[in-house]
Amino acid sequence: MEFRLATLEDLALLIQLRKQLLIDEGQVVSSTIDDQLKAFFENQLKSNQYVQWLVEQDNQVIATGAIQFIAFPPSYFNPTGIRGYIANMFTHVDFRNKGIAKKLLERLVAEAETRNVQHLFLIASEMGKQLYKKNGFTENDIYMECFLK
Numbered sequence: 001m002e003f004r005l006a007t008l009e010d011l012a013l014l015i016q017l018r019k020q021l022l023i024d025e026g027q028v029v030s031s032t033i034d035d036q037l038k039a040f041f042e043n044q045l046k047s048n049q050y051v052q053w054l055v056e057q058d059n060q061v062i063a064t065g066a067i068q069f070i071a072f073p074p075s076y077f078n079p080t081g082i083r084g085y086i087a088n089m090f091t092h093v094d095f096r097n098k099g100i101a102k103k104l105l106e107r108l109v110a111e112a113e114t115r116n117v118q119h120l121f122l123i124a125s126e127m128g129k130q131l132y133k134k135n136g137f138t139e140n141d142i143y144m145e146c147f148l149k
Contacts, residue, residue, distance in 0.1 A: 001055060001056070001057045001062075001100070002055070002056045002057070003053055003054070003055055003103070003104075003107065004053070004054055004056065005051065005052070005053060005054075006041075006045065006052040006053065006054050006064070006066075007045065008042065008045055008046070010054065011038055011041055011042065013054070013061060014037070014041045014052065014064075014088075015034055015037045015038060015041065017061065017064050017088070017090055018037055018088060018090075019033070019037070020090065021088060021089075021090040024090070024093075024127075025125050025127075044068065048069075049068060049069045049070070050066065050067070050068045050069070051066060051067050051108070051111050052064060052065070052066035052088060053065050053066070053104055053107050053108070055091075055100055055103075055104065057095075061092075062091065062092045062094075062095045062100065063090060063091040063092065063095060063100045063101065063104060064088055064089070064090050064104070065086070065087075065088060065089040065090070065101070065104035065105065065107075065108055066086070066087045066088040066089075066108070067084045067085065067086055067087070067108040067111055067112060067120075068084070068085045068087055069082055069083070069084055069085075069112075069115065069117060070082070070083050070084075070085055077118075077119070077147065078118055078119045079118075080116060080117065080118070082115065082116075082117050083117065083119045083120070083121060084108070084111075084112040084115075084117045084119070084120040084121075085120075085121055085122060086105070086108055086120060086121070086122035087122065089101060089104065089105070089122075089128060096127075101128070101131050102131060102134075102135065105131065105132075105135055108120075109135075109146075109148065112148060113148060117148070118147055118148045118149075119145065119146075119147055119148075120137070120145065120146045120147075120148065121143050121144065121145040121146075122137070122143060122144050122145075123142075123143050123144075124137075124139075124143075124144050129144070132144050132146075
């Protein structure tokens with residue numbers, strides 16, 4: 001199993017993975033969003049505000065996860081104001097419950113720590129909530145969050 005950062009060369013793959021994630025979460029395919037996803041991933045990968053990992057095994061991507069860094073007004077609990085939004089966490093059905101998502105999450109948290117980001121948040125699917133709870137995230141009415149030291 002190999003972990004690597006996504007690049008612009010992975011656009012088609014990122015689009016495919018995002019659409020599969022949405023379907024697995026129960027969304028119904030009602031329109032074509034390929035152009036919008038392509039524009040999103042192009043813009044984000046070119047910025048310094050987005051990092052997406054891919055996990056490969058036997059030349060097949062089996063999982064992915066991303067963190068987007070967003071500027072908010074500084075606060076007492078988050079003096080930099082920068083928050084990390086965990087997104088696009090997806091593991092192929094044949095590889096779930098093997099610790100891959102945990103390893104992805106660890107890489108995303110490490111990226112936040114290197115940037116001195118102290119507040120992480122995400123909107124979890126029902127499938128993912130246990131993973132995040134086991135790794136220090138707490139649930140509120142809208143999202144899950146974690147404060148790093």
